[in-house]
Amino acid sequence: MLITPTRIPDVKLIEPKVFGDERGFFMETWNAKAFAEAGIHHTFVQDNHSRSVKNTLRGLHYQIKQPQGKLVRVTRGEVFDVAVDLRQGSSTFGEWVGETLSEDNQRMLWVPPGFAHGFLVTSDTADFQYKCTNFYAPEYERCINWADEHLSIDWQLLSVEKPIVSSKDSKGSNFLDAEYF
DSSP: OEEEEOSSTTSEEEEOOEEEETTEEEEOOOOHHHHHHTTOOOOOOEEEEEEEETTBEEEEEEESSSOOOEEEEEEESEEEEEEEEOOTTSTTTTOEEEEEEETTTOOEEEEOTTEEEEEEEOSSEEEEEEEESSOOOGGGEEEBOTTOTTTOOOOOOOTTOOOBOOHHHHTOBOGGGSOOO
8 A cells, every 4th residue: 555645745645556357356445554654543433425426516524623534535436636724733724635536546535634625526426435533513514615716726627617516515615714723
């Protein structure tokens, strides 16, 4: 398993070793020892699975209390996955990083607590699965608008495309008005 820091070092790209033959493939998606050696010392308490259609944009979500670290991956299709650093004391506060995750590249992304998270589906459909370090707490859930001008996230949308966004996500706050860690 290859675990490398992204442009924001606490967000890590994970590339599992995939063993394949004519029958299919096998890969390890979680190994406590390998992750601990890479500085990821978290216990997961919840697994989630969502399916979305092309151009669905989910996010940017976070919990201001009971923050969740997320180990994310795509088991069907492809997404552009984004993490935004909301840790005020961090040298990368307010910066974002994005990675393409797909069933073909089988990459995973570690998004630590203290980050907002979102993704855009770039294939016809996508199954998105993630492990969380804390339980979902709707009373602490917050959302930053995916199109916030201060963040200037390049969602890799074509100029003619409009993402499909939930009514809740369309009401996300501006980054400058958001609650931070």
